[in-house]
Amino acid sequence: QVQLVESGGGLVQAGGSLRLSCAASGRTFSSRYIMGWFRQAPGKEHEFVARISWSGGSSYYADSVKGRFTISRDNAKNTVYLQMNSLKPEDTAVYYCVAGRYYSGSNYYNYDYWGQGTQVTVSS
Numbered sequence: 001q002v003q004l005v006e007s008g009g010g011l012v013q014a015g016g017s018l019r020l021s022c023a024a025s026g027r028t029f030s031s032r033y034i035m036g037w038f039r040q041a042p043g044k045e046h047e048f049v050a051r052i053s054w055s056g057g058s059s060y061y062a063d064s065v066k067g068r069f070t071i072s073r074d075n076a077k078n079t080v081y082l083q084m085n086s087l088k089p090e091d092t093a094v095y096y097c098v099a100g101r102y103y104s105g106s107n108y109y110n111y112d113y114w115g116q117g118t119q120v121t122v123s124s
Contacts, residue, residue, distance in 0.1 A: 009118030022097030
């Protein structure tokens with residue numbers, strides 16, 4: 001099994017920054033997994049935020065966060081990060097880390113493993 005544990009969420013004012021971390025562990029986890037982030041605001045579906053290839057050489061972002069968020073990974077630490085800058089109130093959501101053995105696109109349920117989520121709240 002694989003466990004994903006997110007951290008780094010919190011309350012921040014609009015225009016501020018946060019850095020989320022997701023630590024992966026488990027006997028079957030491989031650094032070759034595709035990693036990503038989704039978010040879910042109250043009453044809404046899971047929304048794709050960003051994903052990164054196993055090597056870190058390729059990343060993809062939702063249009064809503066492009067230019068403000070950066071995804072990265074440290075395979076030596078089995079950790080993926082999401083640096084969030086210029087935060088807006090509409091970024092408020094629970095942020096979930098995901099991992100997939102194969103390309104899983106922008107559908108939350110296509111991934112193989114999910115974290116429990118970390119709350120990000122952006123005040124205006």
